[in-house]
Amino acid sequence: MRARGSWLPSFVLVLALSGAAGAADFLGPESCKGCHPAAYEAWMQSKHARAGDSLSEAQQKDARCLSCHSPDQGSQGVSHVTCETCHGGGQYYSPAYVMKDAELARLVGLVDPSEKQCRNCHDASSPSLKPFNFVESLKAIDHWSAERTGKSPRAESSSPEPAKKK
Ligand code: HEC
Numbered sequence: 001m002r003a004r005g006s007w008l009p010s011f012v013l014v015l016a017l018s019g020a021a022g023a024a025d026f027l028g029p030e031s032c033k034g035c036h037p038a039a040y041e042a043w044m045q046s047k048h049a050r051a052g053d054s055l056s057e058a059q060q061k062d063a064r065c066l067s068c069h070s071p072d073q074g075s076q077g078v079s080h081v082t083c084e085t086c087h088g089g090g091q092y093y094s095p096a097y098v099m100k101d102a103e104l105a106r107l108v109g110l111v112d113p114s115e116k117q118c119r120n121c122h123d124a125s126s127p128s129l130k131p132f133n134f135v136e137s138l139k140a141i142d143h144w145s146a147e148r149t150g151k152s153p154r155a156e157s158s159s160p161e162p163a164k165k166k
Pocket residue numbers: 027028029031032033034035036083084087089090094095096099100102151152153154
């Protein structure tokens with residue numbers, strides 16, 4: 001209580017900043033396509049790209065089904081399980097200068113998708129006959145191998161830049 005006057009403003013500022021990143025708007029998968037064509041093509045082949053289409057017209061209005069098959073349809077107007085469902089809304093991290101800075105990108109909303117995230121949808125209440133196997137499932141949605149062979153990875157970059165930012 002005693003310190004309220006001094007800590008409150010900065011506390012609110014931190015909240016506002018993290019809130020801004022957390023509430024980043026979705027730009028839609030087409031927005032990623034230009035810079036990540038290989039990832040986009042691979043994703044298009046996956047069931048995630050059509051997950052909303054597995055629902056009947058009535059089910060497409062049912063929040064219980066949408067929560068996994070098209071979770072961002074209502075709030076962001078982006079259907080299916082898309083890039084941003086897993087990687088976070090791209091509003092702040094998509095600009096090229098941000099994307100090239102791995103740390104900054106994460107600071108403003110880029111998410112490294114975790115097993116826990118998969119399991120939010122691939123859980124006991126989804127209709128799969130087999131239990132969810134993270135390692136196998138990752139292979140089935142691989143859209144990064146092509147990305148990584150297409151470019152030289154940042155870490156092994158042979159570019160002659162003298163002072164490489166860590
Ligand atoms: C203007 C071009 C551009 C756009 C648009 C763009 N990216 Fe990127 N993205 C990049 C670049 C450049 C990198 C860094 C790649 C590298 O260094 O090999 C990157 C890296 C990434 C990474 C890897 C980050 C890391 O540090 O491991 C992910 C994941 C990613 N982008 C997802 C997305 C998603 C999802 C979208 C759409 C919402 C998107 N990007 C839009 C250019 C872009």
